[in-house]
Amino acid sequence: MAQSSSAxxxxxxxxxxxxxxxxxxxxxxxxxxxxxxxxHEILQETAVDLWKKFDRYDPAFPFVPWAxxxxxxxxxxxxxxxxxxxxxxxxxxxxxxAADRSDKDELLEDRRRALxxxxxxxxxxxxxxxxxxxxxxMSVAKIALASERNVFTLYKALERVRxxxxxxxxxxxxxxxxx
Amino acid sequence: MARPFPDHExxxxxxxxxxxxxSDSQMDRLDELLRTDPEFRSFYLExxxxxxxxxxxxxxxxxxxxxxxxxxxxxxxxxxxxTDGRVRxxxxxxxxxSRRGPRSWHRWSVAAAALLxxxxxxxxxxAGRRETPTVARPPLWVARPGLAPAGGFAVVVQLDxxxxxxxxxxxxxxxxxxxxxxxxLCSGRMTLALLSGVTLTIxxxxxxxxxxxxxxxxxxxxxxxxxxxxxxxxxxxxxGSAVVDLGTEFALNIAGDGQARMxxxxxxxxxxxxxxxxxxxxxxxxxxxxxIAIDPRVGQIEKATARADExxxxxxxxxxxxxxxxxxxxxxxxxxxxxxxxxxxxxxxTTGSEVAGRPPLRATGPVHLAVAGDGNRxxxxxxxxxxxxxxxxxxxxxxxxxxxxxxxxxLSGRIGQSALASLIETGPTSDDYKHLFLIELTASDxxxxxxxxxxxxxxxxxxxDWGGDNMFSSRYxxxxxxxxxxxxxxxxxxxLYLDGAPTESGSPRxxxxxxxxxxxxxxxxxxxxxxxxxxxxxxxxxGRIDELALYDRPLSADEIRRHFGLGALWGGSPGP
Numbered sequence: 001m002a003q004s005s006s007a008x009x010x011x012x013x014x015x016x017x018x019x020x021x022x023x024x025x026x027x028x029x030x031x032x033x034x035x036x037x038x039x040h041e042i043l044q045e046t047a048v049d050l051w052k053k054f055d056r057y058d059p060a061f062p063f064v065p066w067a068x069x070x071x072x073x074x075x076x077x078x079x080x081x082x083x084x085x086x087x088x089x090x091x092x093x094x095x096x097x098a099a100d101r102s103d104k105d106e107l108l109e110d111r112r113r114a115l116x117x118x119x120x121x122x123x124x125x126x127x128x129x130x131x132x133x134x135x136x137x138m139s140v141a142k143i144a145l146a147s148e149r150n151v152f153t154l155y156k157a158l159e160r161v162r163x164x165x166x167x168x169x170x171x172x173x174x175x176x177x178x179x
Numbered sequence: 180m181a182r183p184f185p186d187h188e189x190x191x192x193x194x195x196x197x198x199x200x201x202s203d204s205q206m207d208r209l210d211e212l213l214r215t216d217p218e219f220r221s222f223y224l225e226x227x228x229x230x231x232x233x234x235x236x237x238x239x240x241x242x243x244x245x246x247x248x249x250x251x252x253x254x255x256x257x258x259x260x261x262t263d264g265r266v267r268x269x270x271x272x273x274x275x276x277s278r279r280g281p282r283s284w285h286r287w288s289v290a291a292a293a294l295l296x297x298x299x300x301x302x303x304x305x306a307g308r309r310e311t312p313t314v315a316r317p318p319l320w321v322a323r324p325g326l327a328p329a330g331g332f333a334v335v336v337q338l339d340x341x342x343x344x345x346x347x348x349x350x351x352x353x354x355x356x357x358x359x360x361x362x363x364l365c366s367g368r369m370t371l372a373l374l375s376g377v378t379l380t381i382x383x384x385x386x387x388x389x390x391x392x393x394x395x396x397x398x399x400x401x402x403x404x405x406x407x408x409x410x411x412x413x414x415x416x417x418x419g420s421a422v423v424d425l426g427t428e429f430a431l432n433i434a435g436d437g438q439a440r441m442x443x444x445x446x447x448x449x450x451x452x453x454x455x456x457x458x459x460x461x462x463x464x465x466x467x468x469x470x471i472a473i474d475p476r477v478g479q480i481e482k483a484t485a486r487a488d489e490x491x492x493x494x495x496x497x498x499x500x501x502x503x504x505x506x507x508x509x510x511x512x513x514x515x516x517x518x519x520x521x522x523x524x525x526x527x528x529t530t531g532s533e534v535a536g537r538p539p540l541r542a543t544g545p546v547h548l549a550v551a552g553d554g555n556r557x558x559x560x561x562x563x564x565x566x567x568x569x570x571x572x573x574x575x576x577x578x579x580x581x582x583x584x585x586x587x588x589x590l591s592g593r594i595g596q597s598a599l600a601s602l603i604e605t606g607p608t609s610d611d612y613k614h615l616f617l618i619e620l621t622a623s624d625x626x627x628x629x630x631x632x633x634x635x636x637x638x639x640x641x642x643x644d645w646g647g648d649n650m651f652s653s654r655y656x657x658x659x660x661x662x663x664x665x666x667x668x669x670x671x672x673x674x675l676y677l678d679g680a681p682t683e684s685g686s687p688r689x690x691x692x693x694x695x696x697x698x699x700x701x702x703x704x705x706x707x708x709x710x711x712x713x714x715x716x717x718x719x720x721x722g723r724i725d726e727l728a729l730y731d732r733p734l735s736a737d738e739i740r741r742h743f744g745l746g747a748l749w750g751g752s753p754g755p
Contacts, residue, residue, distance in 0.1 A: 034234075162226075
């Protein structure tokens with residue numbers, strides 16, 4: 001009975017930590033594997049790995065970085081297994097990115113806060129496109145069909161919106177207005 | 180370094196990467212930039228984090244733009260099942276699988292959490308994917324946090340596209356240590372390192388029973404075993420037959436009806452057909468480059484044509500990277516090491532210290548530098564038995580008070596008793612070298628009581644060739660995986676940390692010594708060449724060592740965790 005109670009507590013603790021941290025882990029994966037479906041599949045595999053190894057998790061360490069290490073391994077496995085189906089970054093590129101990312105946590109957090117403000121500066125049509133592409137996960141082809149626009153034009157428009165957001169965030173951080 | 184690029188190109192490149200529309204040449208360009216241009220990598224990380232935030236979070240919570248509007252075309256809603264059937268520049272969807280509905284991933288994630296909470300074992304995936312794998316409840320052999328389960332003796336070193344049979348046997352992950360258990364591998368390969376030093380590779384479909392570190396039973400499948408000196412007598416039994424290794428490398432193919440073929444690649448082995456009581460009925464010794472066919476149904480062993488391509492090859496273990504960047508070096512330097520060697524370059528046979536004025540390490544034998552990832556290099560000690568080590572071109576006197584610390588990262592190529600770093604007394608020669616300090620890896624040894632698969636910390640005062648106090652890590656080391664270790668004396672007590680975690684077992688009682696001794700530092704070998712007559716002097720390390728640091732004080736637990744964390748987060752082992 002004591003053993004099952006302890007196991008139940010572990011389960012609850014794991015679920016709480018994972019639910020709290022899964023978005024950050026998903027973001028970590030998406031930066032290396034931009035396709036949302038693939039990233040979710042990798043997140044699924046990562047969750048299984050984390051559960052299997054949860055008894056080795058040391059609460060003195062933050063959960064997300066520990067989880068991201070497993071996610072990185074799953075990204076590398078994904079790359080190995082799916083290299084024929086999809087275009088993937090090389091092993092060297094992925095490991096370089098993983099190493100560089102360790103110094104960027106604070107900056108990326110600042111950028112995320114600035115992004116929320118910058119989204120408000122988009123035009124109506126730009127905001128709709130971002131919502132369709134990201135929130136509703138519509139393909140560009142479907143957005144083109146729905147909006148009766150040329151698909152190439154939409155790709156260009158997305159590129160411009162992403163750049164505008166990126167540069168807006170950069171300016172806000174430079175001006176120190178991200179409070 | 181890649182050729183410079185205009186500003187607009189990088190936005191175009193990454194936007195196309197986000198949408199999956201890169202051409203082959205563009206993909207090559209992107210990869211080249213990431214590999215060679217740190218500035219572009221920084222841009223990539225910031226840009227792709229923006230994409231990741233939008234994709235993972237949708238629009239930020241609380242944003243009034245978040246509506247439930249559906250896309251419309253000509254006054255009607257566009258269902259997800261509709262496709263335009265028109266021009267698709269590039270390949271927009273990599274997966275080709277049906278997409279989920281809006282925000283279904285979020286509902287899925289919460290549902291997955293609920294499944295875990297109520298302990299269900301089924302895990303459903305959307306239609307169109309491969310057959311559902313099963314996720315077993317945590318196996319009962321996962322006993323205590325960070326510790327090997329009682330009776331654990333085989334470490335899962337590498338899995339290559341391994342698919343397990345649901346409901347049959349265990350479904351381990353890399354780094355797990357297995358006790359006696361059954362493994363049913365549908366496909367793919369698994370490489371195990373037994374604590375005896377035996378390396379066992381299995382290719383599915385296979386049905387295998389791990390019995391002890393000296394014996395496995397294979398009902399069917401293909402396997403290959405490498406048995407180092409000291410581990411002879413390893414047995415693979417199968418229905419009606421058995422093979423015992425006499426110090427060698429052999430491969431064995433076992434069919435479901437018990438028929439088997441065996442080939443010895445190195446050394447010698449003995450095969451036998453067994454009677455009903457399991458005793459050898461007939462046996463045959465097989466030497467290098469020879470093969471036999473075994474048919475237990477008729478009690479027959481015959482010579483066979485030796486065709487290597489009929490048997491599985493030995494696993495190629497690709498060393499994982501350890502891309503420790505500038506932040507790691509800074510963290511170590513902040514701790515004010517006495518000496519710190521990163522193994523970034525060898526000049527005139529030596530590799531220099533990051534701490535100005537400290538002696539370099541001199542290489543003896545074929546030890547060389549290898550790329551550990553991200554421009555980080557390490558010292559690599561290859562197999563083959565050559566005498567190789569690094570020795571400091573100077574002496575160090577580890578303080579008795581407040582103590583001292585030795586820190587390093589290592590990746591072992593095998594389970595085997597091997598020295599990582601040692602401090603040897605200098606002075607008048609005697610019959611043998613006298614150690615003050617030693618960190619080494621252990622393996623199963625019938626002539627030793629050391630727990631196998633552990634990191635051993637030895638401290639001897641006064642320096643000698645026997646005795647001293649030992650500590651053994653309560654966590655095991657995994658071959659082909661990076662581990663961080665700190666062995667230190669702290670106010671007279673011994674402390675040992677593996678992967679940031681302290682050894683929980685009590686250290687020997689505190690020593691009251693107050694003196695020290697100037698010592699030689701040796702890396703990768705127990706004693707230098709020439710060795711003393713008789714006795715053990717090699718315990719040669721095979722694998723990689725990096726970021727070796729000596730301190731004139733013990734490190735704090737926070738410092739150790741921080742150093743380990745910097746390596747583990749983005750490159751090292753996820754933890755034991």
